[in-house]
Amino acid sequence: MPELPEVTALAAFLDERLAGATIDRVQIGAVHALKTADPPYTSLVGRRVESVGRRGKFIVVITVPDSGRAGSASEGEADDGGPVAVVVHLALGGWIRVLDRLPEPTPPRGKGYVAARFGFVRDDGDEAGIELTEAGTWKRLSLHIVRRLQDVPAVAELGPEPLDDSFTLEAFRKVLNRKKQVKGLLRDQKLIAGIGNAYSDEILHAAKVSPFAIASTLGDETTARLYDAMRTVLGDAVAEDMGHPPEELKDEKRRIMRVHRRAGEACPVCGDTILEVSFADSALQYCPTCQTGGRPLADRRTSKFLK
Structure with a gap:
């Protein structure tokens, strides 16, 4: 299972690559991996990635409305203008695969298990994508889409960060x-x-x-x-x-x-x-x-x- 050092480095890599990009595509390949329904995952389309960070073993992607795109929320879905966090726990067999382009509209069939896929477009037109994958029999990777980090129970219960200066x-x-x-x-x-x-x-x-x-x-x-x-x-x-x-x-x-x-x-x-x-x-x-x-x-x- 990825722990603090790997998740820190993974979040930093994603932040450098994705911060400022707009979410263009979201696909859920495993419904059981998505643990929340409000806001819906489709409302992420059109939002901009503000940052990618870490809390405990969780990867935290903070998204905000894209001020450069009118009506950034999907049709029929209200955007209250506040941040929305995508919180990922990779569990024992989960990992993130980074793509140099938008994922295909339909996930490919095969032996690979893909829990979710995200596509991004930067202002200069460059594309990127990520896939949340999981190996092994036990499927425990989790994906939360929330307005507050505290809305994820496991995050709300986390203890102090061991490398924080406040943890004396x-x-x-x-x-x-x-x-x-x-x-x-x-x-x-x-x-x-x-x-x-x-x-x-x-x-x-x-x-x-x-x-x-x-x-x-x-x-x-x-x-x-x-x-x-x-x-x-x-x-x-x-x-x-x-x-x-x-x-x-x-x-x-x-x-x-x-x-x-x-x-x-x-x-x-x-x-x-x-x-x-x-x-x-x-x-x-x-x-x-x-x-x-x-x-x-x-x-x-x-x-x-x-x-």
Whole structure:
């Protein structure tokens, strides 16, 4: 799943390409992906893209009426003159494909799954398009079209952004004051926005903290080390990802990972073998020497061998 660094870079790439362009075409390929009905998706046609940004793991496209085009709303649909946001969550298997032209009026048939397609035209006549695609069996990509970001429940519930200046060490200490495993806490979007399975592994490894440690029991020194690791890992990943086109970002994420999805490889810090704990629908990776005092964590698949 794309996390804060990839979504930040993806939003920046789209903003550079689409800001100022007018939406010329909207096609919904999967009705279940569209989670809202008011305003209707057809009302986006004729609106201008003001900006593309990010909140948590969500891509946020802000559109405004195009003052240069009379009657920018579609026929029979009122435009109150305010902004309308297109909010996309790519979920586990979603991604964005960028096109150099308007998408065809009819989505092509084939094996590719396209949840939605948007076409854009700039003032100079240049065209562009994007497709929201999703791989895998579970279709969880979501698309909201709303007048306020707070109208998307998952966005309204998001916690603070971990790289914001306002998210200080003291604010982080308050978040950690919970009897919850620190791995799960870092991934809880209601507590901290934008961190998922991959970067929580990387942060905990950099901070030398066990993923099973209880957050409220961490001492002041460990808390400060974890806070610094969070800011450094995410900040470095954002810097590494910026400027890459969407098709390269997934590979870039894999390349910079030190422990996540590297079970069986040598830890780049101490040389010990990176281990894995599997769950029903995910897995975590860690270094025993760096994070757990050399002791393997219990894994339901292998615990019987560790007694």
